[in-house]
Amino acid sequence: MxxxxxxxxxxxxxxxLIVPIMIINYKLHMGINKKMLYAIGRMGIQLSLVGIFLxxxxxxxxxxxxxxxxxxxxxxxxxxxxxxxxxxxKKFIIPLFFAFIIPNVVVLLFFNTFVTRLDELFxxxxxxxxxxxxLGNSLSGNIICINSFYKGIRENEKAYLYSLSLSGNKIEALxxxxxxxxxxxxxxxxxxxxxxxxxxxxxxxxxxxxGGAVPLTAIKYQIAIMIAILIARYFxxxxxxxxxxxxAFDDNDILHT
Amino acid sequence: MGLIQFKEINVRFxxxxxxxxxxxNVMKGEKVLLSAPSGKGKSxxxxxxxxxxxxxxxxxxxxxxxxxKDTLKYxxxxxxYVSQDVDLRNQKVWDSMMExxxxxxxRHIKVTKQKVIDLIAYFNLSTDIIDKEVKQLxxxxxxxxxxxxxxxxxxxxxxxDEITSGLDKDMKERVVDYVLKQNKTxxxxxxxxxxxxxxxxxxxxx
Numbered sequence: 001m002x003x004x005x006x007x008x009x010x011x012x013x014x015x016x017l018i019v020p021i022m023i024i025n026y027k028l029h030m031g032i033n034k035k036m037l038y039a040i041g042r043m044g045i046q047l048s049l050v051g052i053f054l055x056x057x058x059x060x061x062x063x064x065x066x067x068x069x070x071x072x073x074x075x076x077x078x079x080x081x082x083x084x085x086x087x088x089x090k091k092f093i094i095p096l097f098f099a100f101i102i103p104n105v106v107v108l109l110f111f112n113t114f115v116t117r118l119d120e121l122f123x124x125x126x127x128x129x130x131x132x133x134x135l136g137n138s139l140s141g142n143i144i145c146i147n148s149f150y151k152g153i154r155e156n157e158k159a160y161l162y163s164l165s166l167s168g169n170k171i172e173a174l175x176x177x178x179x180x181x182x183x184x185x186x187x188x189x190x191x192x193x194x195x196x197x198x199x200x201x202x203x204x205x206x207x208x209x210x211g212g213a214v215p216l217t218a219i220k221y222q223i224a225i226m227i228a229i230l231i232a233r234y235f236x237x238x239x240x241x242x243x244x245x246x247x248a249f250d251d252n253d254i255l256h257t
Numbered sequence: 258m259g260l261i262q263f264k265e266i267n268v269r270f271x272x273x274x275x276x277x278x279x280x281x282n283v284m285k286g287e288k289v290l291l292s293a294p295s296g297k298g299k300s301x302x303x304x305x306x307x308x309x310x311x312x313x314x315x316x317x318x319x320x321x322x323x324x325x326k327d328t329l330k331y332x333x334x335x336x337x338y339v340s341q342d343v344d345l346r347n348q349k350v351w352d353s354m355m356e357x358x359x360x361x362x363x364r365h366i367k368v369t370k371q372k373v374i375d376l377i378a379y380f381n382l383s384t385d386i387i388d389k390e391v392k393q394l395x396x397x398x399x400x401x402x403x404x405x406x407x408x409x410x411x412x413x414x415x416x417x418d419e420i421t422s423g424l425d426k427d428m429k430e431r432v433v434d435y436v437l438k439q440n441k442t443x444x445x446x447x448x449x450x451x452x453x454x455x456x457x458x459x460x461x462x463x
Contacts, residue, residue, distance in 0.1 A: 156344070158342065158344035159344040161307075161309050161340070162338070162340050162343070162345065163346075164307075164309075165309075165333055165336065165338040165340075166357050166406070166410070167361075167362065167363070168334040168360075169330075172361065176346060251329070252311065252329060
């Protein structure tokens, strides 16, 4: 069983349905037509290039190249996390890189070894999409938790200092902020695990079904990947705080991001 | 030689000079009221002593130890600090106290509910305060709560930043009376005249 191939021309058909949106936007002076078309055009070019590139990597299917591609994705994720959380790239890019790479690679290899039971752990077909899903989730989790952690301390600086005076120990004074930032990162994942499939089919499952897999196979992958996402995100969250906090506080335990 | 010494302290925020060649000496057991106009760094002095802010120049010495990276902990752990707004995170008062006394360094202190209730009663707080959330407390209630925590911590030096401003006259007297009776070294920041009127107090002006 194989999914129906679609052509670029048939994708263009969808643009007919964009026309009424543009007319409404125009009439209401919403001024987003240009932005919308630009976004669609950019997506088209971006994904086409990624498609060509991935096709090339898949054809090659060289474990070293695949691993390099994964590392590349991790580097991009690290920059993106630093930028979104307003952290200095110079100071925090390396801690973030390790906060991403350690849990994600461990979970990915574990997944490929014990769940999909691949002979070739670094097979592009599994490594790149699954790695991408884990990473993407760790990325949003890390952004939430880093933001929540440092914002929590900055906004409650007096409370932090007061507890520092009571405890004399930075770790003890930071634990409440640590706990609440992990919760902020993990709660959305738990919520989505809980409701998955009831409202909309998750992207990976949809993709697999369209690609020709039977739903029963697709749900098994989906269950496995959701658990893997939770694990990778949890540990990445914790490490992102532990590693960045190492550099974010001075000798007097005062925060400098 | 003083228990606490500030020696030729310089501190500036951007272009604003807070301290220039500031010196102060506090002997063991002294009760010192810091008196200076607003913005002249009274609270800053407390923060310097706790390492929350750094001096641009000068030495801070406590019990013969100079404040630096390795002695910072000693400073923080032997000084009881009541900050101006008693900045506790919002949670139940009792939980907050239990958290404070679960810290490694404070664990040895035996805090019984009775001890807490006695202090609460002494400072005229209602006993149900321990079940309230911190943000439900009034300014005066927080100040007394901060003082109670400081009393229970039983450290050698107390830094009290405006602990009587939210209290009525009788309670101010009771707090001042209690604090000055302690066999501790105490630095006080307050705009209340009641402190400066007392003979046990030395006033340090700048």
